Amino acid sequence: MAAALTVVLAVGLITVIDGSRQQAAMSGNVTELSCDAAIGPTRPGQGHSGEADAGSLDSEQREIVSLIIKIGKERGMSPRAWQIAIQAGMTESRLKNLDYGDRDSLGIFQMRPSMGWGTPEQVTNPTYQVNKFYDVLEDVPGWQHIRPGEAAQAVERSAFPDRYHEWEPMAVHLVQNVGEIQNASGCGEARGGVVLASNSSAQRAIDFAMSERGKPYVWGATGPDSYDCSGLMLRAYEAAGITIPRVSRDQYKAGSMLPVEQAQPGDLLFWAYDTADPSTIHHVAMYLGNGKMVEAQQSGVPVHVRDVSWDEGGLVPQAVRPGV
Numbered sequence: 001m002a003a004a005l006t007v008v009l010a011v012g013l014i015t016v017i018d019g020s021r022q023q024a025a026m027s028g029n030v031t032e033l034s035c036d037a038a039i040g041p042t043r044p045g046q047g048h049s050g051e052a053d054a055g056s057l058d059s060e061q062r063e064i065v066s067l068i069i070k071i072g073k074e075r076g077m078s079p080r081a082w083q084i085a086i087q088a089g090m091t092e093s094r095l096k097n098l099d100y101g102d103r104d105s106l107g108i109f110q111m112r113p114s115m116g117w118g119t120p121e122q123v124t125n126p127t128y129q130v131n132k133f134y135d136v137l138e139d140v141p142g143w144q145h146i147r148p149g150e151a152a153q154a155v156e157r158s159a160f161p162d163r164y165h166e167w168e169p170m171a172v173h174l175v176q177n178v179g180e181i182q183n184a185s186g187c188g189e190a191r192g193g194v195v196l197a198s199n200s201s202a203q204r205a206i207d208f209a210m211s212e213r214g215k216p217y218v219w220g221a222t223g224p225d226s227y228d229c230s231g232l233m234l235r236a237y238e239a240a241g242i243t244i245p246r247v248s249r250d251q252y253k254a255g256s257m258l259p260v261e262q263a264q265p266g267d268l269l270f271w272a273y274d275t276a277d278p279s280t281i282h283h284v285a286m287y288l289g290n291g292k293m294v295e296a297q298q299s300g301v302p303v304h305v306r307d308v309s310w311d312e313g314g315l316v317p318q319a320v321r322p323g324v
Helices: 047-055 059-074 079-093 126-138 148-156 161-177 200-211 229-239
Strands: 004-008 013-017 194-196 255-259 268-272 281-289 292-295 304-307 318-322
Touching: 047 161, 059 079, 059 126, 059 161, 079 126, 079 148, 079 161, 126 148, 148 161, 200 229, 200 281, 200 292, 229 281, 229 292
Parallel strands: 013 194
Antiparallel strands: 004 013, 255 318, 268 281, 268 318, 281 292, 292 304
């Protein structure tokens, strides 16, 4: 049974249940996915585009997707690994086993024989390629806990690292439908007054932020005696073992995005002068669940907990989940 963890707020009590539950995978030896390794579309509102992109795949592409998932299951790797491989393959070759590429790059993942990936015959053999990709992925430190596109980049080492994120929604759709994985994230849904923790790191970040209540706001401060808004978030997630950027505008780019209405404890909320323009972000706070958040707000106001409403003026419509 998941351990029940409590967070006492200025008003009321929220019970946060550790969401690191193991999901029941459809294949016997598949490594189950914990909520700490949550997968899902980073950009909110993109679920339908993922389904549409998946629907446009031809027979060769779908065969390669099936092979990626089949080998992942045989190796006992989590659905997150399948997603990473699908995103990498779609970015590098559009999931085609190409006999050409940049310089001597070949195959689904555009592996280069000259860089030690294997012989030309091997790197155009689909089974070899998928296994080789998984071999290298498993050697990436902490690959289960970083954004899938970043894990793909760690394997591929592309000169264009942001490209892999584009295919996140499609890869999630394929993992769930071709891979027959229900609730691919492994995270439960909020039920009534009980909120499931977004990941195992969130509780540690929450604990730190709550322990700093009462300390003064000082612009540019990052603790330990005072904080500004982003300085508090920086140190809270540092205490949880996750490094995020210093300022709020950059923190907005430091994790997976989701509709703010679906925020879970530990997720970051942002305020901007123009909510459609992230470059105008000027404030960040940490969501606690049940309509509460903790923040370092402004001069003269110490770190505190307050209510938050999704229709607040200036609230950016996307929350961010650091470390995912």
